[in-house]
Amino acid sequence: MSGLTHQANGVAERLRAADARGLNATLHWSEENLAAEAARVEALAGAGATLPLAGMPIALKDNIVTTDAPTTCASRILEGYRSPYDATVVRRLREAGALIAAKANLDEFAMGSSTEHSAFGRVLHPTHPDRVPGGSSGGSAALVAAGVVPAALGSETGGSVRQPASFCGIVGVKPTYGRVSRYGLVAFGSSLDCVSVFGRTVDDASRVLAVIAGQDEQDATTVDAPPMTLEAAPGSLRGIRIGLPAEYFPADLDAGVRAGVDRAAAALRALGAELVPVSLPHSAYAVPTYYVLAPAEAASNLARYDGVRYGVRRIGPAGDLPALYRATRGEGFGAEVRRRILVGTYVLSAGYYDAYYNKAQQVRNLIAADFTKAFAPGGVHFLLTPTTPTPAFRAGEKTADPVSMYLADIFVSAVSLAGLPAMSLPAGLSEGLPVGVQIIAPAFEESRMLALASALEAALGAAGEVR
Amino acid sequence: MTIGRDDILRVAQLAQLDVPARDVEALAAQIGRIVDYVAQLNEVPAGESAQPFQAGPARTPLREDVPRSVPLVRGVETFAPEFRDGLFLVPRLGAMEAE
Numbered sequence: 001m002s003g004l005t006h007q008a009n010g011v012a013e014r015l016r017a018a019d020a021r022g023l024n025a026t027l028h029w030s031e032e033n034l035a036a037e038a039a040r041v042e043a044l045a046g047a048g049a050t051l052p053l054a055g056m057p058i059a060l061k062d063n064i065v066t067t068d069a070p071t072t073c074a075s076r077i078l079e080g081y082r083s084p085y086d087a088t089v090v091r092r093l094r095e096a097g098a099l100i101a102a103k104a105n106l107d108e109f110a111m112g113s114s115t116e117h118s119a120f121g122r123v124l125h126p127t128h129p130d131r132v133p134g135g136s137s138g139g140s141a142a143l144v145a146a147g148v149v150p151a152a153l154g155s156e157t158g159g160s161v162r163q164p165a166s167f168c169g170i171v172g173v174k175p176t177y178g179r180v181s182r183y184g185l186v187a188f189g190s191s192l193d194c195v196s197v198f199g200r201t202v203d204d205a206s207r208v209l210a211v212i213a214g215q216d217e218q219d220a221t222t223v224d225a226p227p228m229t230l231e232a233a234p235g236s237l238r239g240i241r242i243g244l245p246a247e248y249f250p251a252d253l254d255a256g257v258r259a260g261v262d263r264a265a266a267a268l269r270a271l272g273a274e275l276v277p278v279s280l281p282h283s284a285y286a287v288p289t290y291y292v293l294a295p296a297e298a299a300s301n302l303a304r305y306d307g308v309r310y311g312v313r314r315i316g317p318a319g320d321l322p323a324l325y326r327a328t329r330g331e332g333f334g335a336e337v338r339r340r341i342l343v344g345t346y347v348l349s350a351g352y353y354d355a356y357y358n359k360a361q362q363v364r365n366l367i368a369a370d371f372t373k374a375f376a377p378g379g380v381h382f383l384l385t386p387t388t389p390t391p392a393f394r395a396g397e398k399t400a401d402p403v404s405m406y407l408a409d410i411f412v413s414a415v416s417l418a419g420l421p422a423m424s425l426p427a428g429l430s431e432g433l434p435v436g437v438q439i440i441a442p443a444f445e446e447s448r449m450l451a452l453a454s455a456l457e458a459a460l461g462a463a464g465e466v467r
Numbered sequence: 468m469t470i471g472r473d474d475i476l477r478v479a480q481l482a483q484l485d486v487p488a489r490d491v492e493a494l495a496a497q498i499g500r501i502v503d504y505v506a507q508l509n510e511v512p513a514g515e516s517a518q519p520f521q522a523g524p525a526r527t528p529l530r531e532d533v534p535r536s537v538p539l540v541r542g543v544e545t546f547a548p549e550f551r552d553g554l555f556l557v558p559r560l561g562a563m564e565a566e
Contacts, residue, residue, distance in 0.1 A: 067540045081546055084539035178523045191522035217530055221523035288505040299482060306483070308557050313548035321558050322483065330485025338484060342475065342494065343501055345482040359508050361519035366511065368520055402497055403504045419522055 004045075004055050004099075008038035011057045011101050014148040022129075024121050025142040027062045028069040029102035036068070037099040044097055051097025053211055058093055059143045059152040062103040063110055063186040064195065066090050073186050074118035075108045077332025078311040087184020088219065089153060089195050089212040096211040101149050104139030108334045109302065110155055110188045112136045113163060113408040116399055117336040126168060128433060131392040134164030134408075137198070141168045144198045151208045152198045157189045158290045159412025161196035162424040162438060166387035169426045169434025171199045171457075173209055173450070176443045177419035178223035180209075181216035189297035192290075192416050202425070202457050206230055206450045213446075225444045233454035237271040240452070243278035243380035248411055254390045256430020261386050264427045264437040267459040268384070278380060280370040285363050286414035287406055292347050292360035293417075299344030302337070305329060339402065368418040375442040382452060383440040385411055387424040391433035411438060421446045425453050427460060470499035 012031050019026065038055075045051060060066065063073045065083035072078045090100065107117040115123040115138025123138040125131035126146040133142045137154025141164035144152050154161040156174045165172025174196045185195050195212065199205030210230055215222045244265065249258070265275050307313040307328030314331050316323025333341065347356035374380055389410055398405040415422040420443055424436035439456075441449035475495050479486045486494060549556035 082541070084541050084543065084546070085537075191520075220527045220529070223524050224528075282511070285508060285511060288508050291501065292505050292508070303483075307548060308555055309543075309547055311546075311548070315558065316485070319558055324558055325483040326485040329483060330487070333484070338486070339494065339497060339501075341482050341484060342478050342486075342498055345478045346470075346474075346498065346502065347505075349478065349481060355509070356502075356505065358519070359511075360505075363508050363511050364520040365518055401500070403500055406504075417520070 002038070002042055004038040004042050005035070007055045007057065008034040008099060011099065011149065015102055018143065018146055018148050022124060023126065023142055023146060024123050025105055025139040025146070025148075026059070026102045027072060027074065027105050027120060027139070033068055034099065034101065037101075040094070041097050041099060049095075049097070053093065053207060054097035055099060056097070056151065056208075057099045057101040057149045058208065059102045059104045059140055059149045060090065060100060061106050061110075061137050061140050061152070061154045063106060063155055064090060064153055065184040065186065066100065066103070068100070069103050071103070071186065073109045074106045074120055075333065075337070076119045076312065077305050077328070081311045083184070085184065088181035088216045090184065092212050093208075098211075102143065104137070104143055104152060106139055107136035108337050109186070109298070110136040110157055110160055111298070111336050111340050113160075113405050114393070114395070114398065115139060115164070116395060117334060119334050122395060125392050128392065130394055131433070132167065132395050134167035134392065136160040137196075138164050140198050141165060141170060141172070144168070144170050144200060150200050151204045153208075153212075154196050154198055155185055156194045156196045156416060157192045157294055158416045159409040161198060162387050162412045162422060162436070163409060165198055165424040166436030167392035167434065169436075171202050171205045171423065171425055171453070173197045173199070173205045173423040173446070174415065174421060175209060175213060175446055176421045178221050179213050179225065179228075179421070179444065179446065181219040181222050183216055183218035187301040189294040190301060191297060192294060202450055202454045205423075209446065223444070229447045231447050231451035233451055233458055237268060237273035237452070237455065240273045240382070241380045242268055242273050242275050243374055243383045244275055245278050245280045245283065245374070245383060245385060247280055247283045248385035250389075253386060254430060256391060256433075257386045257389065257435045260427035260430065260435040261384065261437050263460065264425070264456060265384060267456055267463065271455055271459060275384070276380060278374050278383070280374060280414065282363065282366040282370050283414040286367055286417055287410055289360045289363045289367065289417060290409070290413040291343070291406055292356050293364065295340040295344030296348050296357055297344070299341045299348060302333075302341055305332065307332075336402075364417045367414050371418045371420060371440070382449065385438045385440065387411060387436040387438040391430045391435050415440055419443065421449055423449060423453060425457060470495050470502060
């Protein structure tokens with residue numbers, strides 16, 4: 001048996017075990033696909049291809065299209081849909097020798113913060129089954145945290161990788177908007193969506209991000225930026241200034257989360273970095289801004305699911321075309337997606353467009369301007385904040401009140417609105433639950449951000465703060 | 468702002484979305500809460516920034532407008548609910564045209 005076949009068999013065994021314990025983190029995987037992946041990578045290696053991810057098993061959030069498995073976005077409306085092409089990120093992973101291992105569960109169409117809004121059932125937190133793994137990329141996060149795969153792709157529209165990474169105690173990296181192609185990522189909020197990466201370690205996540213990054217002629221919003229490089233962790237952070245934004249440390253911040261940030265800050269200081277207070281005053285409006293703009297974009301993007309070209313079809317009582325649209329969409333979408341489509345349609349409708357949508361666009365600009373000012377010459381090189389206000393919450397705790405669920409993303413939304421790179425790094429435990437710290441960098445500074453994170457990861461690990 | 472039953476039905480019609488009658492009251496309460504919450508954006512002084520935010524590159528690069536084949540591993544007929552002779556099949560349009 002070849003090494004790659006052995007590797008594929010090992011992944012299958014771990015996926016079976018995860019399914020058996022009811023993690024519900026996967027929507028599609030098969031031994032046949034894994035065997036085919038192993039054979040494909042073996043052939044590439046035999047042909048002498050350079051394979052930076054040779055044999056690395058990677059799970060994909062099920063809103064990233066693949067030809068060899070269905071793509072459902074965890075929605076009944078796309079049940080059984082199979083894409084006729086691979087997403088650019090999938091093509092790049094395959095070319096780099098990765099084994100595409102599984103399609104992971106998510107909040108329906110990536111709308112949620114707990115992975116309780118999947119049409120195929122909620123994902124369990126990998127170590128505390130009564131808790132949520134975060135969302136919307138909760139399946140991908142759970143698979144990495146449970147040790148099934150070393151890395152996975154998720155997607156971020158407003159923190160959907162950093163938040164579950166924090167809840168599950170793993171690394172989650174959101175690149176700059178435009179760094180990674182969105183071709184083949186099912187659209188939710190097109191001005192916000194970013195394919196993003198989970199890893200057990202900073203190194204795992206960095207290697208995967210370096211492979212998927214880069215301009216793509218299939219996505220006109222990708223940028224011809226200097227390529228990402230994999231930089232070693234610096235031995236010293238002397239000369240590096242890191243800002244602690246006052247608005248991200250409210251009085252009611254969970255004590256364990258605050259302790260995690262304090263540990264990270266102390267480790268960075270010990271490495272020679274200077275930590276300074278800064279202010280991002282408009283970040284306080286990030287969640288309401290996000291919950292105008294993202295539903296507005298979603299209402300437009302999801303108009304394509306009408307029962308004509310994709311997935312399921314329901315014939316309404318009138319038997320005509322409008323009835324088909326309404327019945328298919330009414331039955332096909334789940335409660336949270338329906339709610340967001342209605343909010344998005346409301347804020348875009350005549351009489352409300354200026355008051356909500358235009359206003360939110362203006363505030364988005366102010367939020368981004370705060371970051372530009374913080375990172376201006378003479379300012380700071382990075383920002384350090386908590387990733388989430390609390391550790392993973394209990395399943396069902398926030399489903400009755402959508403606004404309470406939205407506030408779980410209070411520290412991650414502003415970065416998404418500003419299009420900046422950021423990541424969550426494990427920083428210890430709060431009453432047994434993982435907590436993460438967020439590092440935010442200027443646009444296209446992923447390489448330096450990841451190098452800083454490697455240094456912090458090593459320092460926290462050496463101090464016994466993080467396993 | 469109070470969102471009522473009629474608002475939900477009007478927006479649902481605009482969104483081409485059937486909403487079960489039993490859900491309308493609950494949706495009105497939930498969406499009212501969301502709209503009240505996002506209304507805090509009105510606290511932000513107007514006119515500080517007239518420019519809307521631009522995501523991505525300042526200028527969108529355009530590739531040459533040359534027709535070319537799109538590589539698909541299977542035909543479009545495999546993912547449509549009904550497809551015949553190169554056409555997506557849908558119910559008759561008469562009712563819509565009459566509106």
